[in-house]
Amino acid sequence: MLAVAALAITGAATVVARTAEPGALAAPVEDDGADCPVTLPGSLPATAKLPDPFRKADGTRVSAKSDWRCRRAEIRELAERHVYGEKPAKPSSVTGTVSRTGITVTVSHNGRSAAFSASVDLPSGTGPFPAVIVVGGFGADTAAIKAAGAAVISYDPLAVGREGTPRTNKQGAFYSIYGSSSSTGLLAAWAWGASRIIDVVEQSGGTILRADALGVTGCSRYGKGAFAIGAFDQRIALTMPVESGSAGAPIFRGIAGESGAQPLSSAYGEQPWLGDAFGSHTGNPAGLPVDTHQVVGMIAPRGLFIMENPHVDWLAARSGSVAALAGAEIYKALGEGANISYWSDVQDGTHCAARSEWRAPLQQSIQRFLLRTGAAPGVFRVSPRKAGNLADWRDWQTPTLSDGPTTPPTTTTTTTTPPPVGDDCTASVSVNQWTGGFVATVRVTAGSSAVNGWTVEMALPPGTSITNAWNANRSGNTGTVRFTNVGYNGAIAPGQSTEFGYQGTGGPPGSPPTCSAG
CATH class of the missing domain: 2.60.40.290 (Immunoglobulin-like)
Structure with a gap:
């Protein structure tokens, strides 16, 4: 478990620069589009349909795969401004240690400091190992993760952004640095904390854990966190949210019409997961200039495996399937259609259970995106209990983008x-x-x-x-x-x-x- 601490961390490691390996889809930096100029209009028209992910802020449409880098930067700005709140860039000082049993992190910025830690559970072998950050101890089957050859980093996000606090007095390591009245919600704060763990892994020199082969998973509220972590840090090669529900993968526009799903007002009010600005959209998601299919696009073309439970209405799996189907159009346009998988066709309705149906695509995803062997699963198993219809939600078509695909080749006919x-x-x-x-x-x-x-x-x-x-x-x-x-x-x-x-x-x-x- 993590704990905010005041202890000083000694022996800061040397930063080791890295570049993307051939065939690797993760970026060598947290935000590859940080240099993109982003100018958003003062207001955007409301629409009941999902916003066109390929339409840029200037009104033109993406025409080449290379355009997606800066289009993603626009979507990120929209997501921060209207949904999550700002996720700040790397602080002025991040130091820490990596051992075979744990990670320590100390952050200093603008005269403020905070520290937290995470535990490490290594698989058999000598390493260095790829690793999956498991948010809050709940996510994809950790036994299956280790059996596939990846280490487990147990990350307690509540040390970084604590639940049970009012929006005007948020607590945890993030808010110790940026202020308790910050308008940034817990999900973005948790994403910031995960990024600082990655910073320390990068600095460690790669003798135990590989910074270029990291994934993230979480279930329920921690599935919401895993989704945000993968979207906001491009060093994450594989994102695996499980049963994330409202404020996670499901489209905001669909939740009000999905019987039994947690209302947006409830998700906003239950905990300060979402940024303060989202409060103005809980009763009018059509006014949002962004939706979660575009957050899926922030992850593209990196590995993504969305797991959902159609047996619990509260989890909004129908709206989740729409987000996955619409987001898959972005993957398709980028020539990496096999890199997104979705599976809600499960028999067991227990929330956050380790399901046998998910084990094979989970391990195949780890092998492809973290170990760089084999092929991506590219599987879509949508439960008929909660099957969304993308045609009801879009009035845009997927463009054929120029530039050849990278790995593996994908064709569209x-x-x-x-x-x-x-x-x-x-x-x-x-x-x-x-x-x-x-x-x-x-x-x-x-x-x-x-x-x-x-x-x-x-x-x-x-x-x-x-x-x-x-x-x-x-x-x-x-x-x-x-x-x-x-x-x-x-x-x-x-x-x-x-x-x-x-x-x-x-x-x-x-x-x-x-x-x-x-």
């Missing part, structure tokens, strides 16, 4: 069919492909007449098999597969669309789908 004679709908397919698998998003669009029920048929090539689908019923997994609407997306107004998706192994569909109404 789109095929469209005209309405068959006697029917009045079309189907188009967007494919996210990686070695050995793909995710397909199918858009069903009504013609000049309303559609009340639809069927899409798709011929899969030999060797291709569907492993999962969402927002549609399906018959068969190979050959010619038929998809039909589910109860909530069968009615489509003239000219409007709905979307469903599926994941498969092998090659993507090559021939156009057919769509029939009725």
Whole structure:
């Protein structure tokens, strides 16, 4: 456990500069876009739909993958200003130690200082080891993390930003440095503390822990923290929030309409997790110029594995699936569609349980993003209990960005069919492909007449098999597969669309789908 302490830390280590290794997606610095000029308009129009993540502050759209660096800087500024509060840059002095059992951190800035510590649990072997920061002791299965070859850093965020305090008198190491009346919420404060741990790991010289192979996980409120930590520090190679609920991954705009989900006013008032400025948006999320799908984009193209629980309504898993599906469009545009995974299709409804369904993609993610072996899981398993429909939430399309992808190559193809004679709908397919698998998003669009029920048929090539689908019923997994609407997306107004998706192994569909109404 961490504790704020007044003890002096001796023997400060030498800072070791590092550069990104070939194939590594984590950045060598906390904020790679800190030099980007960001000028935001005084006000942005309110919209019930998710803001277009590809539209820059000047009104133009991102056209190249290289543009995302500074577009991310704009999103970060929006997120700080309206959601989290400011996460300050590295303080003037950060020192500490790394041992095989713990990490100590001492921070000094503007004449103020604070200290805290974290415990370390190493896997078998000699190291140096990649490591996963486990926020608050609750997150992804730590036994599975260690079995995959990564160390566990147990981080108590309450030493950095304490819960149970009023917004006007926040406590903990962060607020000892920046003031108890700081408008920064606990999640950004926790992210700041995690970044200072990373600073010390960097300074340690890499004899025990590798600063270039770090992940983060947490569950429930600590899942909210893990999500923020991964978004605000680009040195994190793998982010794994678990059941983060309102103020975590789920889109703010969807929570009010999701039965039983924790209201935004409750999430804002329960603890000062969110920045003080968010209070003006709890009753009007449509007025937010940013939403959590863009926070997912702040993590892109680094590794992200979102785990959700559809059995507890309070956790807003439907809104979480929308955030993941919309954020996946950013990953797709950046050519790294396999680097985001989402899994809510679980049997066990116990909150923060270590689930067997997550073990394989968890360990595969650690191997890919921390050990740099194997391929990213690129898996989407959306529970039919809480399946969001991205088409209901966006009025923007994903651009094809210039510049070649890095690792692994991802391709996007789109095929469209005209309405068959006697029917009045079309189907188009967007494919996210990686070695050995793909995710397909199918858009069903009504013609000049309303559609009340639809069927899409798709011929899969030999060797291709569907492993999962969402927002549609399906018959068969190979050959010619038929998809039909589910109860909530069968009615489509003239000219409007709905979307469903599926994941498969092998090659993507090559021939156009057919769509029939009725």
